[in-house]
Amino acid sequence: EAGVAQSPRYKIIEKRQSVAFWCNPISGHATLYWYQQILGQGPKLLIQFQNNGVVDDSQLPKDRFSAERLKGVDSTLKIQPAKLEDSAVYLCASSPSLNTEAFFGQGTRLTVV
């Protein structure tokens, strides 16, 4: 089966600019996750969707980060404005349901200069 697709793979922006990442989960997967992975650290959950509803966004910096999953399929994660500390790999993952294995995308590497 096709895996989780993310784009772009790489992005370099200046601080205070905005950026958006896109994720297409595996077909039929109801649960979608966005993780942030800063260099040298493990992935940290930013937001979790069940269909088009938010399950957990407790670690999402809501003053600058936003995410949506319209129609319960694709999802976008936006940062506005970006800070230097937002430099990281942003991973999207999906699973058939909350209690099943999550499959990860290749990630988007963001560099803020």
Place this chain on the structure above:
Amino acid sequence: AQRVTQPEKLLSVFKGAPVELKCNYSYSGSPELFWYVQYSRQRLQLLLRHISRESIKGFTADLNKGETSFHLKKPFAQEEDSAMYYCALKAGGTSYGKLTFGQGTILTVHP
């Protein structure tokens, strides 16, 4: 709040030697533990989960609730085992489905 600790950032062994990647966790409830692996230029993928109690690619991991550990072991390491390994914990309740990851251990198996 849950926490996962992997004390070793780097681990080097020679081919054929035993390997153990350490993982300790803190969680007040009944956890579900996983090991994820990321090979060079590949995406993060599930290696094994404690509830399945299976051996994948020769790796095993036993959940020790008394010591709050979930160490990953393999009796004879192979060069193709070189990768980044993450231990992860899945909590219950309102955070159901959310994975908390450790910092990861880079395993290098020398020929």
